[in-house]
Amino acid sequence: MTGKIRIGIVGYGNLGKGAEKAVAQNPDFELVKIFIGRDPNQLEAMKEYVGKIDFMLLCIGSSVDLPIQGPRVAELFNTVDTFDTHAKVPEYFASMDEAARRSGKLAMIATGWDPGLFSVLRVLMGAALPEGKTNTFWGWGVSQGHGEAIKRVPGVQIARSYTVPVGSTLEKARGGDRQDFTTRQMHTRDCYVVLQDGADPEQVRQAIVSLPNYFAPYDTTVTFIDMDTFEREHNTLPHGGFVIRSGSTGEGSDQLMEFQVRLASNPEFTASVMLSYCRAASRLYGEGRRGAITAFDVPVGYLALSDMPELRKSIL
Amino acid sequence: MTGKIRIGIVGYGNLGKGAEKAVAQNPDFELVKIFIGRDPNQLEAMKEYVGKIDFMLLCIGSSVDLPIQGPRVAELFNTVDTFDTHAKVPEYFASMDEAARRSGKLAMIATGWDPGLFSVLRVLMGAALPEGKTNTFWGWGVSQGHGEAIKRVPGVQIARSYTVPVGSTLEKARGGDRQDFTTRQMHTRDCYVVLQDGADPEQVRQAIVSLPNYFAPYDTTVTFIDMDTFEREHNTLPHGGFVIRSGSTGEGSDQLMEFQVRLASNPEFTASVMLSYCRAASRLYGEGRRGAITAFDVPVGYLALSDMPELRKSIL
Numbered sequence: 001m002t003g004k005i006r007i008g009i010v011g012y013g014n015l016g017k018g019a020e021k022a023v024a025q026n027p028d029f030e031l032v033k034i035f036i037g038r039d040p041n042q043l044e045a046m047k048e049y050v051g052k053i054d055f056m057l058l059c060i061g062s063s064v065d066l067p068i069q070g071p072r073v074a075e076l077f078n079t080v081d082t083f084d085t086h087a088k089v090p091e092y093f094a095s096m097d098e099a100a101r102r103s104g105k106l107a108m109i110a111t112g113w114d115p116g117l118f119s120v121l122r123v124l125m126g127a128a129l130p131e132g133k134t135n136t137f138w139g140w141g142v143s144q145g146h147g148e149a150i151k152r153v154p155g156v157q158i159a160r161s162y163t164v165p166v167g168s169t170l171e172k173a174r175g176g177d178r179q180d181f182t183t184r185q186m187h188t189r190d191c192y193v194v195l196q197d198g199a200d201p202e203q204v205r206q207a208i209v210s211l212p213n214y215f216a217p218y219d220t221t222v223t224f225i226d227m228d229t230f231e232r233e234h235n236t237l238p239h240g241g242f243v244i245r246s247g248s249t250g251e252g253s254d255q256l257m258e259f260q261v262r263l264a265s266n267p268e269f270t271a272s273v274m275l276s277y278c279r280a281a282s283r284l285y286g287e288g289r290r291g292a293i294t295a296f297d298v299p300v301g302y303l304a305l306s307d308m309p310e311l312r313k314s315i316l
Numbered sequence: 317m318t319g320k321i322r323i324g325i326v327g328y329g330n331l332g333k334g335a336e337k338a339v340a341q342n343p344d345f346e347l348v349k350i351f352i353g354r355d356p357n358q359l360e361a362m363k364e365y366v367g368k369i370d371f372m373l374l375c376i377g378s379s380v381d382l383p384i385q386g387p388r389v390a391e392l393f394n395t396v397d398t399f400d401t402h403a404k405v406p407e408y409f410a411s412m413d414e415a416a417r418r419s420g421k422l423a424m425i426a427t428g429w430d431p432g433l434f435s436v437l438r439v440l441m442g443a444a445l446p447e448g449k450t451n452t453f454w455g456w457g458v459s460q461g462h463g464e465a466i467k468r469v470p471g472v473q474i475a476r477s478y479t480v481p482v483g484s485t486l487e488k489a490r491g492g493d494r495q496d497f498t499t500r501q502m503h504t505r506d507c508y509v510v511l512q513d514g515a516d517p518e519q520v521r522q523a524i525v526s527l528p529n530y531f532a533p534y535d536t537t538v539t540f541i542d543m544d545t546f547e548r549e550h551n552t553l554p555h556g557g558f559v560i561r562s563g564s565t566g567e568g569s570d571q572l573m574e575f576q577v578r579l580a581s582n583p584e585f586t587a588s589v590m591l592s593y594c595r596a597a598s599r600l601y602g603e604g605r606r607g608a609i610t611a612f613d614v615p616v617g618y619l620a621l622s623d624m625p626e627l628r629k630s631i632l
Binding site: 089090117249255259262276279296298303312313 | 431440442447572581585592
């Protein structure tokens with residue numbers, strides 16, 4: 001008994017590797033075991049760790065893996081994940097809640113920075129200024145999903161897509177403009193593509209910019225580069241974003257709040273936030289909380305290593 | 317029975333007036349009664365409202381009034397206040413906790429934006445990036461305490477003091493500089509003073525800039541103006557501030573978070589935040605929570621008018 005929170009990591013891509021590094025930065029956690037990816041025997045391997053792992057960090061994808069694996073793991077362990085398909089949160093919440101209640105476990109879903117920190121900020125801001133408008137901007141940063149979408153275009157060898165907030169719209173939001181901005185007004189997409197031998201650049205460019213959902217609703221720039229340049233200049237996963245709320249109090253006093261992140265490594269930051277929510281989940285579990293919860297259920301002080309008296313004294 | 321949270325406001329200065337306006341912006345609150353200031357019979361008057369008011373918003377000063385009046389009101393009602401003497405929080409917490417536990421009430425202390433929102437951000441940021449440094453800057457905005465300190469200088473009729481964050485230090489903090497900045501490096505003070513007839517400007521200036529604690533540790537500018545200019549250009553209470561945390565994850569990935577407020581009316585914003593914490597306190601009270609609490613004890617979703625399923629669906 002070390003008194004530490006014993007961690008298992010499920011999935012060892014960028015996020016899982018980030019989680020491993022985050023555990024090393026937090027003295028109240030101990031890494032017990034990493035379970036690699038989609039191995040169908042994974043769940044059997046996990047069963048041997050019941051009683052030896054307190055929380056499983058589910059570092060697997062939201063589109064395919066989490067909806068299936070999440071509830072299965074929640075039948076055995078407390079879990080924390082970074083489920084980020086906004087539209088499917090209620091459905092995923094319900095399935096994790098059911099699994100965790102059946103097993104008497106806690107399942108903390110949708111942590112990270114968006115959903116997660118940004119969601120918390122949207123609630124704090126909306127509550128602080130009930131009359132107003134919240135805008136979320138993402139970037140500058142790599143959208144891995146968009147890079148993968150480009151890769152499926154015939155003629156493309158590999159690609160990187162950056163999400164870029166439109167500066168003039170950002171300034172409008174900061175200036176208190178409360179109109180509903182369109183998708184095109186808020187972000188542009190900036191793509192770097194390595195072609196396969198013999199592919200026609202103009203044909204590829206057209207195919208990319210007209211991809212429905214991914215690029216058609218945006219002003220998209222496509223730049224063709226060689227593999228050396230790609231590997232040298234597009235080998236990290238930076239990201240960032242802004243939550244801005246402008247509102248009014250009294251007889252029209254303008255009030256503005258803004259939260260911003262600028263991240264050299266999106267997966268490492270996501271994992272670090274995830275771990276702070278794992279700490280909070282561990283405290284809530286200790287108090288008897290069961291089923292699925294989100295960042296909205298967390299008393300803010302539970303995220304910190306320090307206890308409440310120390311926080312009141314040194315941080316309040 | 318309206319189902320609304322029934323509010324009493326204690327104190328009717330800038331904050332109390334802000335609270336009155338905030339109640340009008342939030343459909344789940346109902347203003348029952350405003351208790352004016354320091355009237356010694358106030359407490360007797362309040363007793364008639366036991367059972368008719370759910371929460372008292374204590375809109376009175378932290379230095380003299382709250383430490384005395386706070387526990388007395390907490391013997392009768394649930395309370396929310398904006399106690400902001402950082403160094404005395406543990407002592408004040410203890411006295412409110414004792415009073416509220418004795419009466420079976422809830423006392424939410426130290427809400428507003430700092431302490432309050434900024435405190436919450438400091439915890440969120442510190443937990444998300446355990447290796448790093450947090451800096452808080454205040455301004456540009458009016459420091460009422462500093463204006464009052466100047467007014468006590470002989471020869472001064474009236475004065476306004478603005479707190480100004482030093483731009484170059486702000487940029488250093490944003491750039492990841494993790495040194496401990498000095499008081500002088502972080503803020504300057506910009507004062508506008510109306511002299512009494514016959515006062516010597518240079519003598520007054522010297523007396524102001526050398527005032528211990530208030531101005532001596534800062535680079536301070538003093539500008540003398542006439543009463544007309546004062547009333548025309550210094551008649552509002554704007555404020556603002558920044559919480560910035562730079563940190564590292566993994567093998568030195570730079571990560572940055574920043575929260576910023578820019579407020580046309582400090583008291584109206586403070587009151588608006590206070591009211592969101594009153595909503596949360598009301599929910600916690602309904603769950604059986606008693607004694608003193610702070611923003612750190614609040615599950616973020618309790619601040620919102622919407623319930624958890626709605627928040628998960630629309631804001632997560």
